[in-house]
Structures are given as structure tokens and as C-alpha cells.
Amino acid sequence: GDRPEVRWPEALSALRELGHESTVSYLADVAQQVLSQTALLPHTNPGVLNAHEMASLRAVSVSQGLMLESLSPSLTERGGPHAGCLTKLPATRLRQLELAGRLRVPFTTGVLLGLGETRADTVRALLAILRSHQRWGHVQEVIVQPFRPKANTRWSTADACTEDELLWAVAT
Template identity: 50%
Template sequence: MPVANFSIITYSPAYTIVPTYECFNRCSYCNFRTDPGNSPWMSLSTAETIFKQLQNHKVCEILILSGEVHPNSSQRSAWFQRIYDLCKSALTMGFLPHTNAGPLSFAEMQQLKNVNVSMGLMLEQLTPKLLETVHRHAPSKLPELRLQQLEWAGKLQIPFTTGLLLGIGETVEDWWETLTAIANLHQRYHHIQEVILQPHSPGTQQTFDAPPFNPHQLPEVIAQARQILPLDITIQIPPNLVKDKQWLLACVEAGARDLGGISPKDEVNPDYPHLQAQTLQEILQSGGWELVPRLPVYPQFDDWLSAELQEVVKQWRKLLIQHDLFANTKLTKNPI
């Protein structure tokens, strides 16, 4: 495992592909979903056109982010196949896929492992009381169902990202319980790459009537999370949801070391445009930090990948080291 350089903050140059916005869940804070039948699915030809356009745009990660089709739906098989085919197409064209499509079966995860360098699923919060409020109409938000995904990812040796959504009706104690559950699973399988701490940020589509999570509280949460989580788990924050420059720097000082995938649009929080890498670099440099790109799989997990995936990852690591593909970053210092 590489020795961490604590002056470095990482991000993934990414582009998000949405197979469908349709989702059978109706989380009251969601600004992403549409009702089933109200959103066309992305075709493979459309995705391939996008991939071709991205090949010269310094993008390494393709995030496959989808609304959920019910496990018992007649469309479930076609939905899963579309996700698989999109990942395969992205991989064939030289990108590194990372899928976050809600809870999957063990067999589905096992198949997607062949065409993804990493995967993810937000735990959000493990407290069951949210099933009576924001998750009342969200069957796949059962805490035990989502926790099971993390365990299956460990058993399948899938490098994994998870996280908490802060400010949706949970308590402070709920944060520590959820983080402890993540830490315990990681101690068994050593498979969690990152934990995202995402502050609730109200959007125009949601029905949840609550204020945004106080960004001034986020550094405290990060500092406590850093005490709970093993040191080989990176804490990630979404910089577009921490608009104040000083508080973004405060989050970094508290222990956040990654800013996630930076793409043209934040599909989950469309009302909050991403700050692009050049802007983020200027902010971080003012505090003595350096922003560098990373791949969606950390080096310590490379040997978990298939030979095909390892070869694509190997080529990307060579490119990052040998060529200044990303303007204004010192890639020779890139730890991953």
C-alpha cells in the first residue's frame, strides 16, 4: 500500500451515464428520479457516441448511475443487461467503469465485477426510523438490505465506495452507528475505498421540507469519522455542496482527502453545479494543498481485478505518471 502524501487531495476526472432516471423508490429528498414509464432508457448507440466524444477530454471514469427497477419487475433483466452493456462498452473504449445502481443481487454484483473496476452504494443512514419519514415509500432503503450489499462486495472482492447522507432526519448518534458499521465490515474484508459524507442540499424537485445540512458542522463530522474509520478508508466530500471556500478548506483540514468524481453535471444534485478542477485547485492551493487526479480504483485493489481490467488500469496509471494529461497538476506526485 502506498504511503499517503498528506498534502495531496484527489479527485476522479469522470463523466456520468444515466441508463434511466426511472426509480420505484420515492425518497422525499430525491432530485434525480422520475416515475417508471416517464423516462426513456439511454441506448447503447447514444452512450457510444458520448464515449467517442470523451476520448480526448481527459476523462478516465465512467460513472454508471441509475434509477432502480424493482427486483420483481419484468424489466429488471433488461435493465441489468443495459447497465452491463454500458459498462462493457465504456471498458472497450478505454474508460474505467464504476457502477452505482442501488441494491443488486449477489449474482448481479458478481457479473458486474467483470466490467467494473469499482462499485458503490450509499448506506445513507442505518436507523430504521427513516422508513417512517423520508424513506416511507422507498422499499430498497431497508438498512439491512443496503448493509448486505457492503458485505457481498467484500465477499466478492469488489473495491467499494459508500457513504452517509447528512441532515435527512437522523441523529448525531446515528452517524456514529453507521460509520461504525462500515468500519466493522471493512475490518473483515478490507474493501472500502472511500466513505462519502454528503450534506443534504435542498433541490427543486424534492418534497422533503427541511433546511440544508449546516456546512459549518461538516468539519466536526469529518474529524469524528476520521477517528471511527480505519486509516486506509479515504473520506470524500462533494465540493459543490460546500460552497464556502473557507469551509471547504476546513473540511480538508479535518481529514477529507478526496473530492469524488468531477464531471460536467452532478446528476444527484442538479441544482448545484460542480466546481471544475482548475477552480478547486486554486482554492486548495490557497490552503497549501495540491489537487491531483486519481483512478476510480485505488492501487491496493488492482490485484482484485480480472486480467482484462488490470490491463486497462495499468495503461491509465502509466499515462498519469508519464504524461501531463491534466493541465496544472503534478502527476508524478499522484499517489494513485
């Protein structure tokens, strides 16, 4: 999840051993090393950031990303797949998309299908991405990602996104 150093003391200890106070600081350092020591061009996907953090990564990466996932508020309600996760709130994700635009950060985002959103939710999310790109010209890629249950997780027995839903969303 976002900012593991805030939640787990072990993560903060590991970062401090590497000379960093945050995951974002460590990521910026590693991205700078990749830029200076290789022919690779870093793309970062560190989660929800503030403006200073996003700008610091802009200096060392060619692009950044964060999935919008969904604009369905029901997914963050009790019992939903994003319940209790403030970084998954639709408003939080939209602010990140807009912040990237204001900072002129080339950005990858997209929707996650099959968590309980409606087709109308998917259309609203795709239109929100389009509107942000029309304002700022920063969206370089839109991912349409189907949910696939993973073993040993709370959602391991949930239904996967159907092929029909995926094809519908891609055609949209």
C-alpha cells in the same frame, strides 16, 4: 430509483429496444463497451443488487458503490424521507455492503447527513462501514454527503445539513 423497468413499462420498452431486459444488463453492456473502446475505467452505482448482478458488474467495472446513508430506522417510517422505499432500509443497505465484501468488489459507500439522523446514528453507520471493511478489505472510499434540498421535490423546504454537522461528521 432502483429497477425502473419494474415500475415503468416505458423503461422496460426502452431497454428492450436496446436488447436488454434490465437496467443492470444494459449497464453491464455499456461498461464493457467503455472498457473495450476507451482508456476509461467504469465505476457503477446501480442501486441494490443480487449476487449475480453484482458479480456481472464486477467483471466490467473497477469498482461499485451504494451509499449506506443512515442506520436510523426513523428515516424509513411514515413521514420520513425514506418512507416506503425498501431499498433504503438500513438492513438492505448493510447487506449490500457485506455482499460487495464477500464478492471482493472494491466499494464506495458513505453517509448522508441532515435528514433527521442523530449523531449517534452517524457514528453507528460509520462504524458499520469500518467493521465491514475490516472483515473484507473492500471499502475504497467513504463519502460524507450533506443533504441539500432540491427544488420541486417533497423535501424542497427542508433544512439543509449545517456546516457544523458536516464538519463534525468529517472529524469523526
